[in-house]
Amino acid sequence: MGRTTTVLLIGGSGHWAGRENHAPALLDLQRSGRPVRTAVICDPRNPEKRAREQDMAPLRELLWRDSPEWLNPDGLDRTELAAVLDRAHATHRFSLAIIACNPVHHRDYLLWAVSRGISVLCDKPLLVAEGAAYEPAAAERIIGGYAELDRALTRARAAGTGRVHLAMPLRRRANDVYRSIAADISEIQRTRGQGITSMQLIKNGGLFRHPEEYLFGDAHGYRSGVGALSFSSYHYIDLLAWYLELAPGEATTVRVTNPYVRRVGEFLRTRQATVLAELVDGRAGVRIPELPPQVLAAEADFVFNLELIGRDGHKAGLVSYACHSNTYSHRSVGLQEFDRDNRQPFREKGRMSQFTLDINQGSIQHIGVFKNDVVGEDYRIRVQRRRNPVLADETYVEEVFDNAHAGSSVTPQDVLHAMVGLASGEAAPAQVADRIAFFEDQRLSHHLFGTFYELIAANAEGVGSPERFVELAG
Structure with missing residues (x-):
């Protein structure tokens, strides 16, 4: 088996990540013998406290197995957030970032991850801006954000540090x-x-x-x-x-x-x-x-x-x-x-x-x-x-x-399984490869x-x- 895939789970205390899809998929990989570890959960909600709730059994087991560090991003501006994530990355060397937080925060995490050569699986919508329903300037930042992200991906891939993948579990x-x-x-x-x-x-x-x-x-x-x-x-x-x-x-x-x-x-x-x-x-x-x-x-x-x-x-x-x-x-x-x-x-x-x-x-x-x-x-x-x-x-x-x-x-959990492999330099399974968005x-x-x-x-x-x-x- 290849090297351990180290995961940064952003928004990991939420129901989709902690109960319904991401945590169960990561646990399935571990039970099958796959070397994957959730090293950090980044979420304003304390994952230990969330895990004590009756319906969060997958998150509870993930915490027991991996003992991830908890990062609380609440109140941090973009520069402070990047510094906190950089310190965590220096310690854990993330292979894959899974983003499942409030979509208005996706942009900062996406740009941070891909610019450091980290593959990303991000929930929908990939990008949205706070206030976009009523502020034209905010709405225009959505398409601008896609262009910005495209440039960051191009630079990361040109750096030659390994293939950087960005996908959504659609x-x-x-x-x-x-x-x-x-x-x-x-x-x-x-x-x-x-x-x-x-x-x-x-x-x-x-x-x-x-x-x-x-x-x-x-x-x-x-x-x-x-x-x-x-x-x-x-x-x-x-x-x-x-x-x-x-x-x-x-x-x-x-x-x-x-x-x-x-x-x-x-x-x-x-x-x-x-x-x-x-x-x-x-x-x-x-x-x-x-x-x-x-x-x-x-x-x-x-x-x-x-x-x-x-x-x-x-x-x-x-x-x-x-x-x-x-x-x-x-x-x-x-x-x-x-x-x-x-x-x-x-x-x-x-x-x-x-x-x-x-x-x-x-x-x-x-x-x-x-x-x-x-x-x-x-x-x-x-x-x-x-x-x-x-x-x-x-x-x-x-x-x-x-x-x-x-x-x-093929389910969203299968897509996550494939992204874990891709983040470690492996090919996606044939039955999943053309179904990743x-x-x-x-x-x-x-x-x-x-x-x-x-x-x-x-x-x-x-x-x-x-x-x-x-x-x-x-």
């Missing part, structure tokens, strides 16, 4: 269901030259918050001045960008507009904001507390249109993405005392994984994807495929994928995510009907 890029759809889309593009002409995705979040709960939250709290776009939308933006890059057809440019956005403050002025709280609390007249302006201005619901434009300026089609955060919720409990200590993740407060995706490739192929699940249950995805009868004997096929996420042949494979996703925030911020500034243009690859 479930849909690795998942069997979405890859089967990608294969169908690619085939029609390759054999018939027909790209995507319409693609609509409607996502319903169902994550119901009591009004005061907008002050709470771990990695995805609204106090950073960003909301639902940062919370879970990157997965869907990346899915749309991935499929569009596979089958652009005649399109060379997309014209992006934001015809609708509803902010937290606007949502809280509706009956919808309190009716479920009254039901689960058993009391009427739920009070709307005074919330900070950055919370009220954060995006809750939105729609983006991507008009596909050909080389000669003609309209080649339309892609639309609609996100409704406050839809049907499975929540049946009211505010509890441990919520105030951030001990209960909001993803388990009635959140839904519910969407409809409709894809057409001209008159040749249609694909419909449907999902309607409570987060935490086994996910079921239904896929309907139709092809013109001159191309297929079986013109209609419907498949139901039970346990579609955990049952995929590397930084350089997501150029369009990055630009669309940043562009969406630029438009949301422009909307807050009252700028008419702004638009942005994004070039497609090739």
Whole structure:
């Protein structure tokens, strides 16, 4: 077995890292005999204290096995943080940094790690800026940050100290269901030259918050001045960008507009904001507390249109993405005392994984994807495929994928396993290698995510009907 992979786990006291994915994946590697050690956990929350909680058994075992040092970054500016991390790196010589903290802090950790030749696995969204929902200058820093990170990666790789990898554990890029759809889309593009002409995705979040709960939250709290776009939308933006890059057809440019956005403050002025709280609390007249302006201005619901434009300026089609955060919720409990200590993740407060995706490739192929699940249950995805009868004997096929996420042949934990190997100079397993979402494979996703925030911020500034243009690859 090769040399030990030494891990810096940033945000390791959170539920995704400490309970659901990162800690379990690292423990699996250790049990299989892989020489990997979590040397440092960097998190403002004390991992020892978090590990004593009932639902954090993987973090508890990781602490027992590895006895990692705890670094508390709270209150440190960028220079102080870099100095603290440099001292830790001098002691432990990190091979891999795993970033699972509040996304508004990703940039500092990413730039620090790659500039020192350390490979990185970073949760989504890769980059977002505090206040991006209402400050145009902050929103513009997102795309600027991607360029800055690209330059830092180029310099690190040119230094010749070993391959520096930067990837994200994106479930849909690795998942069997979405890859089967990608294969169908690619085939029609390759054999018939027909790209995507319409693609609509409607996502319903169902994550119901009591009004005061907008002050709470771990990695995805609204106090950073960003909301639902940062919370879970990157997965869907990346899915749309991935499929569009596979089958652009005649399109060379997309014209992006934001015809609708509803902010937290606007949502809280509706009956919808309190009716479920009254039901689960058993009391009427739920009070709307005074919330900070950055919370009220954060995006809750939105729609983006991507008009596909050909080389000669003609309209080649339309892609639309609609996100409704406050839809049907499975929540049946009211505010509890441990919520105030951030001990209960909001993803388990009635959140839904519910969407409809409709894809057409001209008159040749249609694909419909449907999902309607409570987060935490086994996910079921239904896929309907139709092809013109001159191309297929079986013109209609419907498949139901039970346990579609955990049952995929490659999962986010498999991606983490592969990144541990890559960080130590090994090749990724063949079945995983082409399912890792590397930084350089997501150029369009990055630009669309940043562009969406630029438009949301422009909307807050009252700028008419702004638009942005994004070039497609090739």
